[in-house]
Amino acid sequence: MDLAYGPEYEAFRQEVRDFIAKHRDKASRRNEWQRLLMAHGYAARTIPKEYGGYGAEPDILKSRIIAEEFASARVPMGIANQGISMLVPTLLELGTEEQKRKWIEPTLKGEIVWCQGYSEPGSGSDLASLQTKAVEDGDDFVINGQKIWTSTAQAADMIFCLVRTEPDKPKHEGISYLIFSMKTPGIEVRPLVTMTGLAEFNEVFFTDVRVPKKDIVAGRGQGWYVANATLKHERGMLGDPNQAGSRLKEIVALMQEETVDGERLIDNPLYRDRLLQLQARVHAMQFHGLRLLTASAKKEDPGIARLIVKLQGCELNHQLAALAIDALGEIGVLYGQSPHLRAWGTWQHRYMFDLGLIIGGGTAQIQKNIISERGLGMPREPKLAKDNAEPKLEKA
Amino acid sequence: MEFGLSEDQRLMQDSVDRTLEKVSSLERVRKSAAAHEAYAADIRAALVDLGVPGIVVPEDEGGMGLKLLDAALIAEALGRHVAPVPFIGTAVMAPLALMGAGSPAQQRAFLPKLAGGEAVAGIAISERGAGAREGAGVTASNGKLNGKALFVLDFGGADVFVVGDRTGGLHLVWGDAAGLKKTQLTTIDLTRSIGELDFHNVEAEPLVSGDAQATTRRMLDAGRVMLAADTLGAGWRMIEKAVDYAKERKQFGRVIGSFQAVKHMCAEMAAELEPGRSLVWYAAHAFDEIPAESSLMAAHAKAHLSEVGRFVARTATEVHGGMGFTDLLGLHYWFKRIGLNRQLLGSPERVRHDAAVLQGWAAD
Incomplete structure (x- = not known):
């Protein structure tokens, strides 16, 4: 156990601090800020130089120091979107040389915005059952079908999309991963308003959308394996304990400032006890995060410890928002543009949006299957026999 | 930056674990519980051979001179094997009392004996950690103690007791001192001995060479981390x-572990308990290396593992169905171990109140 970073890393931390102090006034100009961060290796740090990255050796401690310093200085990190977090690693691992050269650098620079076309109305947890068809026609695939939960689709230039190219093969083997422009004729985007009142997602409809066959990643029928290679990048981002840590600080401040009948919320022993229960959980998850970080740096497999982060982290964030709402009492239900609103209604928004995160990115129930099967070695649920797959109700 | 155990720590924990696997079998634990043994002498002897009682005692005094994190790894192994032996009092809190407030002569007289397993020390500071019940409290005047102390740790077979008085002073009392009445308290958990001491003008030797108040706090913090670690080990075994059990037991023609209802119970237990490991490690590390956070993290570890421990204990029992409820499987030894840990040295609510006070969020 050694919680000090040591001189080499402390020197690096100082470099980061100096950079932030010198350049922080440029942070509001998004694309310019991104290019500056890339030039200094604070964004796209480990992406090879030939594809526009900084080309540094992966060093998880340096990445953490960058994140810590940007967070504590309250300056924005580099652009984080699905193109950078999911498509770029996928292309690096499985793309052709031409695809890498064409897409990675403009994506990193924020010049191309991507959306992800995975889920469908009939294919959520059972993603591999997806039905959007891509039929070969000359040099193209012709795509018909529908995607859902497509965040940023209305602003996206491009989509990376799972489609069924081999309908006769078993479900996992008939999927391909295509990349194409959102301006292609036949694509319609409809905003999907969620319970928060905002259109945080979209539905995307494909009608005879023609995509050149060369815009496939890793070949026909390989889409499921490509998608799994990237889903691990997504799950790693959900349930971040540092987010819970900053939320906890906000709640402590709120409970010290807000009063009911002249009594501070933190002086109410019931709310305070809930705060302390959650504080212990936040610390546990933060230390758990340090443990996983150490395991990654040492290239050790932390086993079940890694599998629980999404489940526990998202639930913890949700419970923190719930406490803030409860402590605020009637004030806690104000929303929209209401008088007496606190913090732009953010606690209610978070409480609802977190529920979306508990469901999305692999539902809590799917997470529990993963934990019990991969972490505890428990057997899979037996598959229903084919003729039982669609159980019919008997007539009374 | 390295948040984890060293190779030495892993090896040490592994060797304690393997020894307990052999000597602290369920059959042995049952026998000890049925006989209401003060402690299982053979298991204790095996641990003495490994140097366990001297884990935090300085090497000069015959101990291993290790840190609280090392002691926590042992506590975890003891909880895992529901080992019916004294540890938290005699091997952790008593040495801390002597090192913090004892004179060099007192240290020399007791530490080597504790470290070598020749003596057992009980700890009577429950009133400081959990509050006074039944009118308990000890007063000291003219070298004599009067009053009573409840929930004394490592009670059975103790040769000497470290006793906290009402004003925060610490005293050593011989187990056979005149005027000392010892009464065993029977708890749900028959793997550890808990008792009551009644003092009628009992001769005592004060520990006055250090800050007794601060030392009591340290003992309490360390004790809380040990109880949390014990629950971590017992919980994971459950x-x-x-x-x-779920992989073997069949109903409706399938192993019950293939039903999601059962799998999810197991996943929830693991997901709840595993981050507690990092909290216990951090609290134990902070005890020695980050003094400003030591008491707060000990309180958080104690309260959190108590809550999660209760959830694991009842859920694991439920997964075993009716068999979990019987004496046949002996699962209840772990259930009760976790139950006792929860209440000792402060229930979760009380410990969280301590955590609030430590952060200036509540008055003492």
Whole structure:
């Protein structure tokens, strides 16, 4: 156990601090800020130089120091979107040389915005059952079908999309991963308003959308394996304990400032006890995060410890928002543009949006299957026999 | 930056674990519980051979001179094997009392004996950690103690007791001192001995060479981390037992572990308990290396593992169905171990109140 970073890393931390102090006034100009961060290796740090990255050796401690310093200085990190977090690693691992050269650098620079076309109305947890068809026609695939939960689709230039190219093969083997422009004729985007009142997602409809066959990643029928290679990048981002840590600080401040009948919320022993229960959980998850970080740096497999982060982290964030709402009492239900609103209604928004995160990115129930099967070695649920797959109700 | 155990720590924990696997079997634990033994002498002897009682005692005094994190790894192993032996009092809190407030002569007289397993020390500071019940409290005047102390740790077979008085002073009392009445308290958990001491003008030797108040705080913090670590070990053993049972037990023509209702119970237990490991490690590390956070993190570890421990204990029992409820499987030894840990040295609510006070969020 050694919680000090040591001189080499402390020197690096100082470099980061100096950079932030010198350049922080440029942070509001998004694309310019991104290019500056890339030039200094604070964004796209480990992406090879030939594809526009900084080309540094992966060093998880340096990445953490960058994140810590940007967070504590309250300056924005580099652009984080699905193109950078999911498509770029996928292309690096499985793309052709031409695809890498064409897409990675403009994506990193924020010049191309991507959306992800995975889920469908009939294919959520059972993603591999997806039905959007891509039929070969000359040099193209012709795509018909529908995607859902497509965040940023209305602003996206491009989509990376799972489609069924081999309908006769078993479900996992008939999927391909295509990349194409959102301006292609036949694509319609409809905003999907969620319970928060905002259109945080979209539905995307494909009608005879023609995509050149060369815009496939890793070949026909390989889409499921490509998608799994990237889903691990997504799950790693959900349930971040540092987010819970900053939320906890906000709640402590709120409970010290807000009063009911002249009594501070933190002086109410019931709310305070809930705060302390959650504080212990936040610390546990933060230390758990340090443990996983150490395991990654040492290239050790932390086993079940890694599998629980999404489940526990998202639930913890949700419970923190719930406490803030409860402590605020009637004030806690104000929303929209209401008088007496606190913090732009953010606690209610978070409480609802977190529920979306508990469901999305692999539902809590799917997470529990993963934990019990991969972490505890428990057997899979037996598959229903084919003729039982669609159980019919008997007539009374 | 390295948040984890060293190779030495892993080896040490592994060797304690393997020894307990052999000597602290369920059959042995049952025998000890049925006989209401003060402690299982053979298991204790095996641990003495490994140097366990001297884990935090300085090497000069015959101990291993290790840190609280090392002691926590042992506590985890003891909880895992529901080992019916004294540890938290005699091997952790008593040495801390002597090192913090004892004179060099007192240290020399007791530490080597404790470290070598020749003596057992009980700890009577429950009133400081959990509050006074039944009118308990000890007063000291003219070298004599009067009053009573409840929930004394490592009670059975103790040769000497470290006793906290009402004003925060600490005293050593011989187990056979005149005027000392010892009464065993029977708890749900028959793997550890808990008792009551009644003092009628009992001769005592004060520990006055250091700050007794601060030392009591340190003992309490360390004790809380040990109880949390014990629950971590006992809880994980219960999860493993539940998973093993669910993989074997068949109903409706399938092993019950293939039903999601059962799998999800197991996943929830693991997901709840595992981050507690990092909290216990951090609290133990902070005890020695980050003094400003030591008491707060000990309180958080104690309260959190108590809550999660209760959830694991009842859920793992449920996974075993009716068999979990019987004496046949002996699962209840772990259930009760976790139950006792929860209440000792402060229930979760009380410990969280301490955590609030430590952060200036509540008055003492």
